Each structure stands twice: as structure tokens, then as C-alpha cells.
Amino acid sequence: MDKLNNYDLIIVGAGACGLALAASLNLNGKNKRVLLLESAEIPGCKLAKTGNGRCNLANATWDSSYYHSLSCLTAEEKERFWQEFTHGRKEAVLPQILKFWREHGVILTEKDKWLYPRHLSAKQIRDNLWQQVAANKVELQCNSRVTEITEKAGGYVLTTVIADNTNDDAEREKTIYTRYLVLAGGGLSQCDANAPAGLYRILQQNFQVACHEILPGLVQLQCKPNYLRLTGLKVAAACTLILPDNVQISKIGEVLFTKYGVSGIVSLILSNYFVKWRYDHNLLSPNKKASHTNCYDENIRQYLNIWEKKFIASNKAAGKNTASAKEKAYLLLDFCYDIAAADLSSLWQKIYSPQKSEAENLLTFTVGFLPTKLATVLVEQWLELQPFITKTTPDDYTDYLYFLRHWPLKLTGTLSLQEAQVSLGGVDLHEIDPRTLALKKAKNCYVGGEMLDLVGDCGGYNLMTAVWTAMKIAQDVIHKL
Ligand SMILES: Cc1cc2nc3c(=O)[nH]c(=O)nc-3n(C[C@H](O)[C@H](O)[C@H](O)COP(=O)(O)OP(=O)(O)OC[C@H]3O[C@@H](n4cnc5c(N)ncnc54)[C@H](O)[C@@H]3O)c2cc1C
Structure with a gap:
């Protein structure tokens, strides 16, 4: 040489x-x-x-x-x-x-x-x-x-x-x-x-x-439904990744809505767990942070079932097939994580009027702390879920609040290596x-x-x-x- x-x-x-x-x-x-x-x-x-x-x-x-x-x-x-x-x-x-x-x-x-x-x-x-x-x-x-x-x-x-x-x-x-x-x-x-x-x-x-x-x-998540109307909107939320193996991982930060799903630092971080889960179904280091729990509560389970029922019903109406909810991974967004329950309650008391329609009451309430674009989507969706939810009194907003704290996006995949950071x-x-x-x-x-x-x-x-x-x-x- x-x-x-x-x-x-x-x-x-x-x-x-x-x-x-x-x-x-x-x-x-x-x-x-x-x-x-x-x-x-x-x-x-x-x-x-x-x-x-x-x-x-x-x-x-x-x-x-x-x-x-x-x-x-x-x-x-x-x-x-x-x-x-x-x-x-x-x-x-x-x-x-x-x-x-x-x-x-x-x-x-x-x-x-x-x-x-x-x-x-x-x-x-x-x-x-x-x-x-x-x-x-x-x-x-x-x-x-x-x-x-x-x-x-x-x-x-x-x-x-x-x-x-x-x-x-x-x-x-x-x-x-x-x-x-x-x-x-x-x-x-x-x-x-x-x-x-x-x-x-x-x-x-x-x-x-x-x-x-x-x-x-560290890649953007693809979700269903994806809300084209919300593309470009940034909102602070506590995000929880729910994996079918009964594991949930939570992070707080900014979520950016995109035409394929969500981006932003929180969803990028959660993508690593999601991709790893998709790779081996074996999941996570045992000593992972306190926010990792191994049993998401019964309420969430029930709530996701309601969500699934609504999806299955609408898919059936559209002639589409829907796989079992058990195989799904979800991202749940909590839009009120930083608002005290007392503040939400007093806002509801202040704006609620029996003379207004339910949609009007909910929208006036929600725009008190979320951007109008997002509030409109949330209220529309909530009204669509009504047939699956039993309400005690007309002014009972507890389930709606639960919905705002556990807003589900079904994860369907991620963008490619070309878009990934690592x-x-x-x-x-x-x-x-x-x-x-x-x-x-x-x-x-x-x-x-x-x-x-x-x-x-x-x-x-x-x-x-x-x-x-x-x-x-x-x-x-x-x-x-
Ligand atoms: C948009 C973006 C933002 C990021 N932001 C951050 C951040 O803020 N903080 C953070 O910690 N990380 C961030 N990362 C991740 C970080 O950049 C990478 O993890 C880091 O650069 C990896 O360093 P590396 O030297 O191992 O690889 P690289 O930096 O990718 O370097 C590898 C080099 O090897 C060369 N090479 C490859 N194969 C060959 C070959 N056969 N012959 C000769 N040369 C070859 C490549 O051309 C490349 O220049 C970001 C990544 C991206 C894409």
C-alpha cells in the first residue's frame, strides 16, 4: 500500500x-x-x-x-x-x-x-x-x-x-x-x-x-381522525400515549396539529415509545419515570369503548370494516391539565344558561380557555357522541370535562425516516x-x-x-x- x-x-x-x-x-x-x-x-x-x-x-x-x-x-x-x-x-x-x-x-x-x-x-x-x-x-x-x-x-x-x-x-x-x-x-x-x-x-x-x-x-405521529381544519394550530396539553398492553406514558408540552396528525416535542418523544412498541410489543424499561403506569383507569377504558363504538357505528354506516379496539394505540390529550377544577366549575356556572342550546353553552364555555377552532371541533364531536352517553341533568358537564381531559386520537403510524430526527x-x-x-x-x-x-x-x-x-x-x- x-x-x-x-x-x-x-x-x-x-x-x-x-x-x-x-x-x-x-x-x-x-x-x-x-x-x-x-x-x-x-x-x-x-x-x-x-x-x-x-x-x-x-x-x-x-x-x-x-x-x-x-x-x-x-x-x-x-x-x-x-x-x-x-x-x-x-x-x-x-x-x-x-x-x-x-x-x-x-x-x-x-x-x-x-x-x-x-x-x-x-x-x-x-x-x-x-x-x-x-x-x-x-x-x-x-x-x-x-x-x-x-x-x-x-x-x-x-x-x-x-x-x-x-x-x-x-x-x-x-x-x-x-x-x-x-x-x-x-x-x-x-x-x-x-x-x-x-x-x-x-x-x-x-x-x-x-x-x-x-x-x-422522534418522528411525527399519524392519527385518525386527522383534523385538516386544525392544521397549524399549536396548543398546550398533557399527552398520554395509551398502548394496548395496558401501558400509559404521559408528557406535558405543546402539540402541533398537522395534516397527517400531530407533531411538536411531546408527540416526537412519545413516538419513540410507540415505534418501539410497534417493533416488538415488548415494551419499555421497567424503571421508566413515574408518569409510566401499568394500568390505565377503568374510566378511560370505558370511555375509549364509547369512542370505539361511535367509530364502529360511523364506519359501519360508511360500509368500512373496523378492527377490535384492543389492538389500538391512542394518544389522549388533556386540554385542561393546568386549570384548577374550581376555575372550570366557576366558568361553567357563569356561562351556563338553560335558554341557550347545549351546543351554545358548551362552545361559550370552551372558548374561555381554548382557541375557537379547536373548541368548535370538540363541541361538534361531543354532540356526535351523545347517543352513547347517559346524562343525569341538562346542566351536567362532568362527562364533557372528562372528554376535554381525555380527547382521543387513534394512532395509525408515523412519518418516515426522511422526516424523523433520529x-x-x-x-x-x-x-x-x-x-x-x-x-x-x-x-x-x-x-x-x-x-x-x-x-x-x-x-x-x-x-x-x-x-x-x-x-x-x-x-x-x-x-x-
Ligand atoms: C432536524 C434535526 C434536529 C435535531 N436536533 C437535535 C437537538 O437539538 N439535540 C440533539 O441532541 N439532537 C438533535 N438531533 C439529532 C442529532 O443531530 C443526531 O443524533 C446526531 O447528529 C448524531 O451524530 P452522529 O455523529 O452519530 O451522526 P451524524 O451527525 O448524522 O453524522 C454522521 C456522518 O457520517 C457521514 N457518513 C455516513 N456514512 C458514511 C460513509 N459510508 N462514508 C463516509 N461518511 C459517511 C454522514 O454523511 C454524516 O455526516 C437532530 C436531528 C435532526 C435531523
């Missing part, structure tokens, strides 16, 4: 993880060659669009319970994984990540536990790491996609395809040798999925490394040593960032993984070079 194509370390993927790793490699005058390969034209494309351009770098409430994985770890294995992944000091992860950013000249600011760079610019964060990479004398080659990797002489031979910008059709192939290798190709969401998918294929075929199917994570799945967690991120089946080869089957909720958890895995790999590999 030509000496020019010989490296001590190659990092595949100049995204959040690859850049953070190359930026941490202070080779201190060591005569070592390190190469960072990137398939895109410039590094850190995804990093530069994180947090809507504001870059939510970390979260002050970092904890393993914010992560999801498709790898089947037993409770014991999971405990060991997190112990080793955090060196037995879970509480030290956040301070060390904050130290990383401080040392790279970034001042952070906190908003409701979410940490952002003070300048609020994801592009500046990317550029900052990019400059440190150059300062560390790490060679960066963009437009270079790794298409093959084979083991040779204790190291690896990589085949890269180089897109030549001067001629659209020209693609040159090149082989490079390295003693150490880091795969940081990211997930398959919102990118040229061929590049990272190629790396998963190589791991599976050439190294027999188990990789899970890649599924959309991807669930990837390299099975059994395949790596969590202390170093080294692959067990391929010597001197590491996997970092989103390529791992470990995905976090919204809130900076995914960039934390990218940086944390980069720091750990750097610590391990630097002494070996």
Missing part, C-alpha cells in the same frame, strides 16, 4: 460524533496520521440543523431512562451496560460533557433544563469543531464515501468512492489502510441514507456484527464494550454516535450520546496510537 494512503486512525463520518472525536484528539506532537472521512460535501450537515438551528446540546436532567434501544438487554445486562458506559458514575456524565464544551470555547445557557450554546447557533458549533479538527492536524476528506472495509494485518483496508465535483459523473475509487478505525456514520434519518446503510451492511456481512432494523425515531436501531448493544465503544468482533474498531442502537428523547440527549461516545473513544484510542 502506498505510504500516502497509510493512516494510524481513520474516523468514518464527520458528523457530531466524528467531529467531536477528531476535535478531542490532541496528538501532542506525536507523529501520527489521522483521517476523517465524510461522504457529504461539508462536515456536520445534520449537526448544523439541530434544534431548529439553535442546537440543543445537552440536558441538565441527563439520565439513562431518557434512552431507547431495540437491543434485547435483560434488566441485569441493562444495569451493567449503563454502569460501564458511565464508568459507574452516572452523575459525572453531564459535568464531563459540559467540560468538553467549555474546553472547546462554548458557553452554554439553560432554558427549562435544556442546554444551548449562548449564541444559539448550530452552524457555529459545527464550525467550531471543524476548526479544532484542523488545529489538531487531522486530515479531513469530504465527498468520500466508504463503501467497503476488510480486515488486513491487524488493521483495515477501506475502499472510498470519491465524488469529483468537477465532473458530475466521475467517481474515483481509492483504497486506504488504517491501524485503528472508528465508525461514526450516524443514523438514517434526514440524510443520504445510502452512506450509513452501507456501513451497517459492511458490519453485518464482513464482521458478523448484529445490527437492528432502522426505524424512524433513527431507532443500529449496532446491537451486545456487540460493543460499553467502557470503550470497541467492537467485540472486530479488533481495533470502534462505533460511536447514532450508529449505536441507542436513541434519546428530544432535549439534547442525542448530541450528548454523540459527544460522550466520542470522548470515550478518544480516551481509549489516544494511548494506543
Whole structure:
């Protein structure tokens, strides 16, 4: 092999993880060659669009319970994984990540536990790491996609395809040798999925490394019914995901109505649970937060039955078939979670008039705390449900209130990887040593960032993984070079 194509370390993927790793490699005058390969034209494309351009770098409430994985770890294995992944000091992860950013000249600011760079610019964060990479004398080659990797002489031979910008059709192939290798190709969401998918294929075929199917994570939910009239409307709600296995998960935040269903941070977070449930029906870490309960109350069950009956009746009328309610997942929205019962009651007393129609009374009441567009939909729906509900007195509004607190959207699916923020799945967690991120089946080869089957909720958890895995790999590999 030509000496020019010989490296001590190659990092595949100049995204959040690859850049953070190359930026941490202070080779201190060591005569070592390190190469960072990137398939895109410039590094850190995804990093530069994180947090809507504001870059939510970390979260002050970092904890393993914010992560999801498709790898089947037993409770014991999971405990060991997190112990080793955090060196037995879970509480030290956040301070060390904050130290990383401080040392790279970034001042952070906190908003409701979410940490952002003070300048609020994801592009500046990317550029900052990019400059440190150059300062560390790490060679960066963009437009270079790794298409093959084979083991040779204790190291690896990589085949890269180089897109030549001067001629659209020209693609040159090149082989490079390295003693150490880091795969940081990211997930398959919102990118040229061929590049990272190629790396998963190589791991599976050439190294027999188990990789899970890649599924959309932190992704918009598709619902039925979907309310075109509400498209674009944002409303604060407490959202509960109800899964058929009798599990419910609740989050509070803003919900955005879209033409296919709902979006917004809360629904993105809940999508991870929904997708995971759809994947294996096996569900959730046992120690998941207090808001996870394993028995939704009888009222909700009954209420969903009423809802189902209404659906079945209307579907029958339309000549459609409806599957059993038992197989359904729901999103229940509570539009009054932050209003005291006494305030709602006094509002009802004030506006109720026996002279007005029921629709008028309900609408006047609801527009007291919800946007008119939404209030109109809710009242119309409630009136349609009337044949299935028994009311004690004409001014009894308790059931309607229950409806406002448990407004159901039936979940039918999610949008695709193209719209998702991250991807669930990837390299099975059994395949790596969590202390170093080294692959067990391929010597001197590491996997970092989103390529791992470990995905976090919204809130900076995914960039934390990218940086944390980069720091750990750097610590391990630097002494070996
Ligand atoms: C719109 C959006 C907003 C987000 N906002 C946030 C946020 O605010 N906070 C947060 O924590 N997370 C956020 N995320 C998630 C976060 O960006 C990712 O989890 C993180 O970038 C993963 O880092 P990574 O280095 O593992 O992968 P990436 O950043 O995806 O980098 C992988 C790199 O490898 C390259 N590559 C892949 N295959 C090859 C190959 N075969 N050869 C050469 N190069 C290759 C890719 O081109 C890519 O540049 C967001 C994601 C999106 C899409």
C-alpha cells in the first residue's frame, strides 16, 4: 500500500460524533496520521440543523431512562451496560460533557433544563469543531464515501468512492489502510441514507456484527381522525400515549396539529415509545419515570369503548370494516391539565344558561380557555357522541370535562425516516464494550454516535450520546496510537 494512503486512525463520518472525536484528539506532537472521512460535501450537515438551528446540546436532567434501544438487554445486562458506559458514575456524565464544551470555547445557557450554546447557533458549533479538527492536524476528506472495509494485518483496508465535483459523473475509487478505525456514520434519518446503510451492511456481512432494523425515531405521529381544519394550530396539553398492553406514558408540552396528525416535542418523544412498541410489543424499561403506569383507569377504558363504538357505528354506516379496539394505540390529550377544577366549575356556572342550546353553552364555555377552532371541533364531536352517553341533568358537564381531559386520537403510524430526527436501531448493544465503544468482533474498531442502537428523547440527549461516545473513544484510542 502506498505510504500516502497509510493512516494510524481513520474516523468514518464527520458528523457530531466524528467531529467531536477528531476535535478531542490532541496528538501532542506525536507523529501520527489521522483521517476523517465524510461522504457529504461539508462536515456536520445534520449537526448544523439541530434544534431548529439553535442546537440543543445537552440536558441538565441527563439520565439513562431518557434512552431507547431495540437491543434485547435483560434488566441485569441493562444495569451493567449503563454502569460501564458511565464508568459507574452516572452523575459525572453531564459535568464531563459540559467540560468538553467549555474546553472547546462554548458557553452554554439553560432554558427549562435544556442546554444551548449562548449564541444559539448550530452552524457555529459545527464550525467550531471543524476548526479544532484542523488545529489538531487531522486530515479531513469530504465527498468520500466508504463503501467497503476488510480486515488486513491487524488493521483495515477501506475502499472510498470519491465524488469529483468537477465532473458530475466521475467517481474515483481509492483504497486506504488504517491501524485503528472508528465508525461514526450516524443514523438514517434526514440524510443520504445510502452512506450509513452501507456501513451497517459492511458490519453485518464482513464482521458478523448484529445490527437492528432502522426505524424512524422522534418522528411525527399519524392519527385518525386527522383534523385538516386544525392544521397549524399549536396548543398546550398533557399527552398520554395509551398502548394496548395496558401501558400509559404521559408528557406535558405543546402539540402541533398537522395534516397527517400531530407533531411538536411531546408527540416526537412519545413516538419513540410507540415505534418501539410497534417493533416488538415488548415494551419499555421497567424503571421508566413515574408518569409510566401499568394500568390505565377503568374510566378511560370505558370511555375509549364509547369512542370505539361511535367509530364502529360511523364506519359501519360508511360500509368500512373496523378492527377490535384492543389492538389500538391512542394518544389522549388533556386540554385542561393546568386549570384548577374550581376555575372550570366557576366558568361553567357563569356561562351556563338553560335558554341557550347545549351546543351554545358548551362552545361559550370552551372558548374561555381554548382557541375557537379547536373548541368548535370538540363541541361538534361531543354532540356526535351523545347517543352513547347517559346524562343525569341538562346542566351536567362532568362527562364533557372528562372528554376535554381525555380527547382521543387513534394512532395509525408515523412519518418516515426522511422526516424523523433520529433513527431507532443500529449496532446491537451486545456487540460493543460499553467502557470503550470497541467492537467485540472486530479488533481495533470502534462505533460511536447514532450508529449505536441507542436513541434519546428530544432535549439534547442525542448530541450528548454523540459527544460522550466520542470522548470515550478518544480516551481509549489516544494511548494506543
Ligand atoms: C432536524 C434535526 C434536529 C435535531 N436536533 C437535535 C437537538 O437539538 N439535540 C440533539 O441532541 N439532537 C438533535 N438531533 C439529532 C442529532 O443531530 C443526531 O443524533 C446526531 O447528529 C448524531 O451524530 P452522529 O455523529 O452519530 O451522526 P451524524 O451527525 O448524522 O453524522 C454522521 C456522518 O457520517 C457521514 N457518513 C455516513 N456514512 C458514511 C460513509 N459510508 N462514508 C463516509 N461518511 C459517511 C454522514 O454523511 C454524516 O455526516 C437532530 C436531528 C435532526 C435531523
